[in-house]
Amino acid sequence: MIAPTTVRRRRASVRDAFAAFLRRDLRVAISYKIPFILEIAAIVFTVLTYIFVSKLISPGRVPGGYFAFVLIGLTVSGFLGAGVYQLGSNLRNEQIQGTLEALLASGVPIGGLAGGMAAYPFVSALWSAVIYVVVGALAGARAEPGANWLLALTALGIGAISFVAIGLVGAALVLIFRRAAAATGWLVGVLSLAGGELFPTALLPGWFRTLADLSPYTQTLRLIRSAVLEAGGWADGASTLIVLAVMALGYGAIGIGALALGLRHARRTGSLGQY
């Protein structure tokens, strides 16, 4: 680097990029005051709705009772949306703002770009999850005594890698087709259905259940519910954890590869800054 200023640049690490995106996106989110309050209100109304729905379902139908069961589904769904939907949407915003070209010219590593764009959506999902848990607990939802929270968090962490990976494929589609957000929204719907977000997957037709097992969302929800609502231990969850880890590796490689291909396509066609 040269002399005009005393500070020098080096190639940013994935951590640098992650921290930069998180700080920027938090600042942007905080600059909109009303949505924070509205989000809490939206969660309260959703929880209220399911309190009444749960009264229609007899307590023994699902482990922990329907209200606690669905509360876990709703809480984890925020992380699914953060990964699968929000990544493509954020990439599109970068494209519209014109920051995407500047980011790529700066040599940001692809992992930093991917992790950075996912950083704030996951913090936001975590914030929603806390509100769900607090409002749900106030409304009477209870975990099983001896619930394995550490196992549940581990499942969520590993599952989230796959959610981001699927989102990276969506982001690649945004780079190629530009308006691909509708497709990722549709995918979130399919994964939610297959994952048994609001009902047990045992109600699904057999063939669809088999397909649903390929979804990391299905496996993540299954393991979290087992850990929290049935006090499932590490031994009970080991096989599902291994499946989740294999999915994270496989989907992760596919996601990063897809984003790299998408970026290459956009560089080739000159569409990085087009919207």
Next chain:
Amino acid sequence: MSVSLASPDARGILLEGVSRSFGHERVLGGVSLRSEPGRVAAFVGPNGSGKTTLLRILAGVLLPDSGSVLVCGRAPGRGLAGYVPAGDRMLNWRLSGRENLRFFARIAGVRRGDVDTAVLAAAEMADGGDLLGKRAGECSTGQRRRLMLAVAFLGSPPVLLIDEPFSDLDDEGCAAVESASRRWAEAEGLVLYAAPKRSEGPRADAVYRFADGQIVEEA
């Protein structure tokens, strides 16, 4: 001892047979060029003559159809060039000038402890120190251009690539670009800019005149 422009230690740029088409339209037709560090170089020529396309290729945001490109001895897009595109789309309009610059400083790999120093130095060099506390969305187009220039100055990259450097700038802004470009050249950096006319950029040590995707004159 001179360093080859193809060496990883090089600071200039080296282009060989760079071609690029958009659809059936050929925008660059086998451009070759070597530009040593320590100077300000201008790409000038009429609209659509390929200047911006070449700048974008050098920035690493566009791939050539054929030919080779080296920026400081490496492929483009490795963070060795500060890039300012034309127009005023590059900043987050919800954030202040300072927050925008902090973001890009971290992305450019400036160490956390050095970010504020780098931001201040870059903003002052672009005559944008007074814009640090102002939201980008509340800035005029010319003020946003100054902030964009400051982004390119962050961390003193060896090469600056500026599309339409005087566009939307007032006299003070143009003087700041002139002064920064000169400082870059004196510090063995390289400034490359594209402008339709020579008067729309800082004083250049080398001028490459473009027409129909070719360099037709070098002065």
